[in-house]
Amino acid sequence: MPLLMVExxxxxxxxxxxxxxxxxxxxxxxxLSVIGPNGSGKSTLLKSIFGLTTIFDGKxxxxxxxxxxKKPHEKARMGIAYLPQTDNLFTKLKVKENMLLAGYTLSESxxxxxxxxxxxxxxxxxxxxxxxxxxxxxxxxxxxxxxMAVLRKPELYMLDEPTAALAxxxxxxxxxxxxxxxxxxxxxxxxxxxxxxxALKISDNTLLLVAGKSVFQGSSSELLQNKxxxxxxxxxx
Amino acid sequence: xxxxxxxxxxxxxxxxxxxLAIGLTLTYMTLKVPNFAHGDTxxxxxxxxxxxxxxxxxxxxxxxxxxFLLGGALSIITYIxxxxxxxxxxxxxxxxxxASIAVEVIIRSSLxxxxxxxxxxxxxxxxxxxxxxxxxxxxxxxxxxxxVLIVSTLTITGIVVSLYLFLTRTKFGTAMRATxxxxxxxxxxxxxxxxxxLVSWFLAGGLAALSGIFLxxxxxxxxxxxxxxxxxxxxxxxxxxxxxxxxxxxGGAVIGFSEILGIYLLSKPPIGLSPxxxxxxxxxxxxxxxxxxxxxxxxxxxKKLLGGEEKK
Amino acid sequence: MIDILxxxxxxxAFYSIYLMLSVSLNLEYGYTGIPNFGKVMFxxxxxxxxxxxxxxxLAPLAGIDLSKLDYCMNNVYVGSLVSRYLAQHAGLxxxxxxxxxxxxSLVGAFLGWLASYPSIRLREDYLGxxxxxxxxxxxxxxxxxxxxxxxxxxxxxxxxxxxLSGFAMDFTRSAxxxxxxxxxxxxxxxxxxxxxxxxxxxxxxxxxxxxxxxxDVVKVRMKVLMLGSAIAGAxxxxxxxxxxxxxxxxxxxxxxxxxxxxxxxxxxxxxxGAAVGALIYLFVDRTLAIAxxxxxxxxxxxxxxxxxxxxxxxxxxxxxKPEGLIPESLEVREEIREExxx
Numbered sequence: 001m002p003l004l005m006v007e008x009x010x011x012x013x014x015x016x017x018x019x020x021x022x023x024x025x026x027x028x029x030x031x032l033s034v035i036g037p038n039g040s041g042k043s044t045l046l047k048s049i050f051g052l053t054t055i056f057d058g059k060x061x062x063x064x065x066x067x068x069x070k071k072p073h074e075k076a077r078m079g080i081a082y083l084p085q086t087d088n089l090f091t092k093l094k095v096k097e098n099m100l101l102a103g104y105t106l107s108e109s110x111x112x113x114x115x116x117x118x119x120x121x122x123x124x125x126x127x128x129x130x131x132x133x134x135x136x137x138x139x140x141x142x143x144x145x146x147x148m149a150v151l152r153k154p155e156l157y158m159l160d161e162p163t164a165a166l167a168x169x170x171x172x173x174x175x176x177x178x179x180x181x182x183x184x185x186x187x188x189x190x191x192x193x194x195x196x197x198x199a200l201k202i203s204d205n206t207l208l209l210v211a212g213k214s215v216f217q218g219s220s221s222e223l224l225q226n227k228x229x230x231x232x233x234x235x236x237x
Numbered sequence: 238x239x240x241x242x243x244x245x246x247x248x249x250x251x252x253x254x255x256x257l258a259i260g261l262t263l264t265y266m267t268l269k270v271p272n273f274a275h276g277d278t279x280x281x282x283x284x285x286x287x288x289x290x291x292x293x294x295x296x297x298x299x300x301x302x303x304x305f306l307l308g309g310a311l312s313i314i315t316y317i318x319x320x321x322x323x324x325x326x327x328x329x330x331x332x333x334x335x336a337s338i339a340v341e342v343i344i345r346s347s348l349x350x351x352x353x354x355x356x357x358x359x360x361x362x363x364x365x366x367x368x369x370x371x372x373x374x375x376x377x378x379x380x381x382x383x384x385v386l387i388v389s390t391l392t393i394t395g396i397v398v399s400l401y402l403f404l405t406r407t408k409f410g411t412a413m414r415a416t417x418x419x420x421x422x423x424x425x426x427x428x429x430x431x432x433x434x435l436v437s438w439f440l441a442g443g444l445a446a447l448s449g450i451f452l453x454x455x456x457x458x459x460x461x462x463x464x465x466x467x468x469x470x471x472x473x474x475x476x477x478x479x480x481x482x483x484x485x486x487x488g489g490a491v492i493g494f495s496e497i498l499g500i501y502l503l504s505k506p507p508i509g510l511s512p513x514x515x516x517x518x519x520x521x522x523x524x525x526x527x528x529x530x531x532x533x534x535x536x537x538x539x540k541k542l543l544g545g546e547e548k549k
Numbered sequence: 550m551i552d553i554l555x556x557x558x559x560x561x562a563f564y565s566i567y568l569m570l571s572v573s574l575n576l577e578y579g580y581t582g583i584p585n586f587g588k589v590m591f592x593x594x595x596x597x598x599x600x601x602x603x604x605x606x607l608a609p610l611a612g613i614d615l616s617k618l619d620y621c622m623n624n625v626y627v628g629s630l631v632s633r634y635l636a637q638h639a640g641l642x643x644x645x646x647x648x649x650x651x652x653x654s655l656v657g658a659f660l661g662w663l664a665s666y667p668s669i670r671l672r673e674d675y676l677g678x679x680x681x682x683x684x685x686x687x688x689x690x691x692x693x694x695x696x697x698x699x700x701x702x703x704x705x706x707x708x709x710x711x712x713l714s715g716f717a718m719d720f721t722r723s724a725x726x727x728x729x730x731x732x733x734x735x736x737x738x739x740x741x742x743x744x745x746x747x748x749x750x751x752x753x754x755x756x757x758x759x760x761x762x763x764x765d766v767v768k769v770r771m772k773v774l775m776l777g778s779a780i781a782g783a784x785x786x787x788x789x790x791x792x793x794x795x796x797x798x799x800x801x802x803x804x805x806x807x808x809x810x811x812x813x814x815x816x817x818x819x820x821x822g823a824a825v826g827a828l829i830y831l832f833v834d835r836t837l838a839i840a841x842x843x844x845x846x847x848x849x850x851x852x853x854x855x856x857x858x859x860x861x862x863x864x865x866x867x868x869x870k871p872e873g874l875i876p877e878s879l880e881v882r883e884e885i886r887e888e889x890x891x
Contacts, residue, residue, distance in 0.1 A: 072425050090415045097411050105427040322868050331584040331673050336867050342806050343860035346853040353849030471678050513693045520686040527667040
């Protein structure tokens with residue numbers, strides 16, 4: 001049984017429908033890249049899975065349980081972490097306060113234990129521990145938001161363009177960390193990326209969205225072999 | 238240049254404005270709506286203390302905890318019955334402001350009815366009274382320090398310090414600051430956003446009613462007192478930036494001092510302005526702040542001191 | 550019989566004033582989204598214009614030397630002499646009446662421009678607060694600065710219809726007022742149906758989108774606030790003439806609240822709604838005023854209870870029927886949204 005299963009999802013905002021039938025599967029220890037042209041509904045897909053949009057039809061199940069109509073905080077508690085592209089940190093608060101909030105529902109001893117784990121995974125975060133988030137660079141912020149997610153030990157990470165607007169070198173570091181998330185914790189990761197090539201390199205599977213529909217899901221190498229799709233959406237010649 | 242009495246007046250008045258500006262800022266940060274009924278909540282505190290003094294002989298200072306609870310409860314009730322309902326139905330900020338003005342009119346008019354009826358029951362005035370005869374005083378050298386100066390300064394200092402510790406040192410306080418900045422993110426992390434709002438509104442209302450009592454030690458009070466206070470508190474909060482409690486403290490102090498010291502200077506020769514223009518000082522300052530520092534004083538300092546720009 | 554006629558005539562005069570206020574706020578808030586919480590300031594601006602000018606200007610004509618007597622201490626006496634003089638000069642009286650109503654609206658427009666200056670670019674909450682504060686500032690100045698409307702004394706306004714008397718005078722005066730109010734209502738009604746009106750709604754719905762269309766949103770909002778304030782100023786001038794005295798404490802923020810009650814209950818963004826809202830409010834208000842004389846003595850002032858009820862009704866409308874009794878046409882709303890979002 002896949003960890004997360006989305007079947008024929010139709011969703012949008014208010015009356016405006018953006019997803020017109022998206023299906024996907026992801027297992028534990030897998031990275032799934034979601035790629036597609038601008039406006040194809042990649043971010044909306046993540047938001048819909050997390051319960052932040054209006055769902056018209058379709059089914060979402062997590063660990064075999066139907067979670068289609070569950071509220072975001074319930075999904076968070078079940079082990080799904082959603083990292084939006086922006087607004088994923090409290091900018092006026094210190095880094096340590098952000099971490100404290102990531103562990104808001106944990107007991108003090110549990111929090112200390114998890115914090116140790118998270119800081120072992122991302123030791124960089126200690127360097128700006130006492131700083132307010134708004135003084136951090138984009139890359140540093142991304143580190144903090146991943147550390148916050150790690151602290152909550154989710155089984156499924158949903159990352160919305162974690163490397164957007166980052167310098168290439170920093171973007172590579174972030175992508176490496178994402179691979180480590182899978183390898184260290186055996187977590188499943190859904191990754192929405194603008195940079196399709198970089199995403200394909202690190203992912204096990206790829207979902208191609210076009211105009212709110214899933215046109216392809218399979219291993220990344222399969223997609224690259226599919227000449228027509230690769231040419232149209234990846235610019236591969 | 239200023240006599241000791243004027244300074245005492247300025248400190249005492251500033252204490253009141255600071256306490257009210259903290260509360261107004263607190264509720265503004267939750268819903269992004271200026272609470273027009275905030276001044277009237279202070280007057281609720283005054284009438285609570287006055288009624289308890291007249292009917293049960295309780296000293297006004299001893300009524301402070303009761304006023305705090307009553308003001309807090311009233312504030313929570315208006316939040317639950319009015320603002321939360323309209324907010325959940327997707328009401329705009331303007332809609333919430335109209336509702337807030339309606340709440341203000343209801344509370345003020347109810348206080349008027351109360352002030353009309355009570356004299357018939359107690360045979361005492363319920364308008365234009367002061368608490369000054371209940372106050373104590375401490376002679377120091379040539380000057381006499383009125384009790385309200387000491388009590389209000391201690392109270393407001395205590396409140397500011399404990400609020401600071403609460404917001405920065407406790408988990409719930411941190412969650413409050415987080416919720417104010419980004420409620421949806423806070424809720425995905427498991428913070429009970431609704432509880433944060435309720436606590437904010439309770440503290441704001443309680444603080445207003447409690448500190449309102451200090452006003453009645455200084456000047457005669459009636460149901461209209463709240464409206465004049467409100468506009469000064471708008472000035473103080475806007476000066477403070479409306480986005481942090483400590484800006485409100487600063488704004489309250491600046492407005493309170495400017496009003497008292499300003500009218501003292503302006504009413505003396507050669508200008509000789511009528512003291513009745515006193516409220517015009519904070520109102521003019523409000524307009525000047527909007528013209529020259531619409532984000533408040535703290536925003537100017539922050540940018541200059543840290544050389545960075547706050548991102549939203 | 551004449552009693553009922555008198556009530557109707559009196560009602561018409563008040564209705565004319567409130568209709569103008571309600572129409573102007575609806576133009577500002579209902580159509581353009583400007584939360585004018587300082588309506589009373591512009592109303593006062595018009596009234597103060599009449600209060601400050603009329604008596605002083607006409608006194609010499611009535612044979613009074615103002616350098617020899619304190620105008621404010623004697624303004625009731627001066628006012629009645631002026632009215633007596635105007636009774637002999639009907640043409641001049643009407644010219645003064647019209648000129649001062651126009652002057653009142655110009656002062657209103659000027660105050661609108663002044664008030665919009667620091668705040669029109671700001672968010673609606675700051676704008677709302679600024680307008681309230683500015684209104685109170687004007688009230689404090691007018692209460693203490695005697696050369697304006699004699700501060701706490703108040704200034705008597707001459708009666709430009711004193712060439713008539715009794716019912717004929719009341720009727721003519723109300724007819725004049727109602728004509729002015731109806732003309733305002735019709736003109737605003739045409740304006741909001743014009744392309745300019747659609748632009749206003751586009752600004753209300755999608756400020757950024759309207760800006761992207763190349764429209765200077767700030768300028769349009771300023772224009773609307775000036776126009777709305779001009780109407781409110783004219784209403785203030787009419788009110789000053791009708792009541793016969795201008796007293797600063799009469800221009801308290803509660804008046805603003807009442808105009809909001811009319812617009813919200815009637816239906817914001819609908820010109821007919823503004824007219825109906827004013828009618829409903831005034832009907833309730835006048836009925837209570839008449840009923841009060843027949844009621845047993847209450848232990849408190851009934852007006853306060855009225856305000857409590859108005860506040861509760863306003864909140865209930867905002868919760869359960871925020872579009873008001875006569876809602877804005879939804880189709881137009883959708884169209885505007887679509888246009889704006891393109």
